[in-house]
Amino acid sequence: MSIRFDGRVAIVTGAGAGLGRSHALGLAARGAKVVINDLGASTQGEGQSSDAASAVVDEIRAAGGEAIAHGTDVADEAGVRDMVDQAMKAWGRIDILVNNAGILRDKTFSKMTLEDFRKVVDVHLMGSTTCTHAVWPILREQKYGRIVLTSSASGLYGNFGQSNYGAAKAAMLGLMNVLHMEGARDDIRVNMLAPTAATRMTESLMPPEALELLRPEAITPGLLYLVSDDAPSRTILGAGAGCYALTRVYETEGVLLEGDANTPEGVAAQFDAIADPSGQKELTDAFQQTRKYARKAADARGLN
Numbered sequence: 493m494s495i496r497f498d499g500r501v502a503i504v505t506g507a508g509a510g511l512g513r514s515h516a517l518g519l520a521a522r523g524a525k526v527v528i529n530d531l532g533a534s535t536q537g538e539g540q541s542s543d544a545a546s547a548v549v550d551e552i553r554a555a556g557g558e559a560i561a562h563g564t565d566v567a568d569e570a571g572v573r574d575m576v577d578q579a580m581k582a583w584g585r586i587d588i589l590v591n592n593a594g595i596l597r598d599k600t601f602s603k604m605t606l607e608d609f610r611k612v613v614d615v616h617l618m619g620s621t622t623c624t625h626a627v628w629p630i631l632r633e634q635k636y637g638r639i640v641l642t643s644s645a646s647g648l649y650g651n652f653g654q655s656n657y658g659a660a661k662a663a664m665l666g667l668m669n670v671l672h673m674e675g676a677r678d679d680i681r682v683n684m685l686a687p688t689a690a691t692r693m694t695e696s697l698m699p700p701e702a703l704e705l706l707r708p709e710a711i712t713p714g715l716l717y718l719v720s721d722d723a724p725s726r727t728i729l730g731a732g733a734g735c736y737a738l739t740r741v742y743e744t745e746g747v748l749l750e751g752d753a754n755t756p757e758g759v760a761a762q763f764d765a766i767a768d769p770s771g772q773k774e775l776t777d778a779f780q781q782t783r784k785y786a787r788k789a790a791d792a793r794g795l796n
């Protein structure tokens with residue numbers, strides 16, 4: 493099975509460097525026309541330059557591909573609208589959106605300013621939301637769309653000093669779940685990528701041998717699968733150094749505490765049973781949880 497993107501149009505945010513650049517080159521090499529979005533900001537989200545995005549466009553064109561650059565901040569609604577308009581003007585459709593742009597402002601929570609917290613949430617969560625919102629009507633109309641939200645192990649599992657980044661990256665889960673449900677009937681598939689790579693974002697944290705193993709190019713095949721015609725939907729794909737794994741969210745079977753047993757002490761006494769992983773399941777929508785609890789309580793009371 494050969495995965496190709498001929499005739500497809502992709503927007504990759506933060507594509508001037510690191511993972512976004514690698515994803516954009518990978519898409520273009522397999523036939524996609526690509527919008528190279530990049531603000532040209534520092535890792536902390538300061539400054540602006542069009543150099544990096546232009547260099548990636550040049551690289552794609554030199555290899556015979558088609559690309560245009562757009563320097564909007566992903567969280568700037570008017571700028572994003574203009575980027576989408578430019579893509580539609582150039583190529584008449586948009587099939588793929590890779591939400592990848594990102595910054596870091598690490599501090600322990602006691603030293604974190606709310607401004608730094610908001611800025612990180614703004615770029616990652618609101619940036620992904622703004623770009624997705626701008627392409628959503630086009631994808632629905634076409635009855636085809638592939639969206640990736642870039643998360644992080646920091647958001648899924650936690651990382652000291654990254655309360656802002658971890659919260660923003662975990663928020664991708666809530667966004668993905670609902671977009672998956674609302675997009676399904678129009679063949680819009682939405683997935684999360686949780687990469688780990690050596691980029692300017694992480695290079696100071698790792699020894700040189702690890703940097704070589706963790707090249708961004710080792711992740712891009714996973715991303716290309718997530719935006720392909722036969723992509724899955726609602727998956728969280730971890731990727732790094734050529735390794736791939738899925739993250740899943742399970743709920744334990746749980747315990748019913750009835751009447752007088754439903755006290756804080758009752759919860760404490762039953763906590764091991766509440767946490768027992770045997771019989772745990774992935775729930776597929778919020779009301780499954782409501783129904784499960786109501787059913788347990790009704791069964792215990794002999795109600796139908």
Ligand code: NAD
Nearest residue numbers: 506509510511531532533565566593594644688689691693
């Ligand atoms: P990077 O710093 O190399 O690239 C990020 C790019 O995004 C830069 O070119 C930057 O100019 C651009 N950018 C920043 N803010 C922007 C904005 N507001 N609008 C448009 N462009 C903007 O970083 P990277 O490591 O390639 O990270 C890419 C994505 O992967 C990020 O979302 C990051 O959080 C995520 N991620 C990276 C790692 C890793 O190990 N490198 C791990 C987990 C998640």
